Amino acid sequence: MVLAVNSRHTMDDEPKTPAELKEIRLNRRAAQDAEGIKAMADIAAADIAIRKRTATLRAERLAREAAERDKPPEPKAKAKAKPKKKKTT
Helix, strand or coil: CCCCCCCCCCCCCCCCCHHHHHHHHHHHHHHHHHHHHHHHHHHHHHHHHHHHHHHHHHHHHHHHHHHHHHCCCCCCCCCCCCCCCCCCC
């Protein structure tokens, strides 16, 4: 048995009424809005995490720089000068 498939309406056998099409569009729009809100929340959460990490790293760097500033560097031991070789001509 071979069934004829209407190429114009592949999902259903019957065409949709304008009211059904409007409901489909509204449902799709609501799903897209919800997805957009979730994506923006994810972006905001990532931004907050980045800002916290940056603040932590900045505080560590400033503390390290302050400790280095308070503690003067140790003077390096000067190497003994080698005696210069006299050139003989």
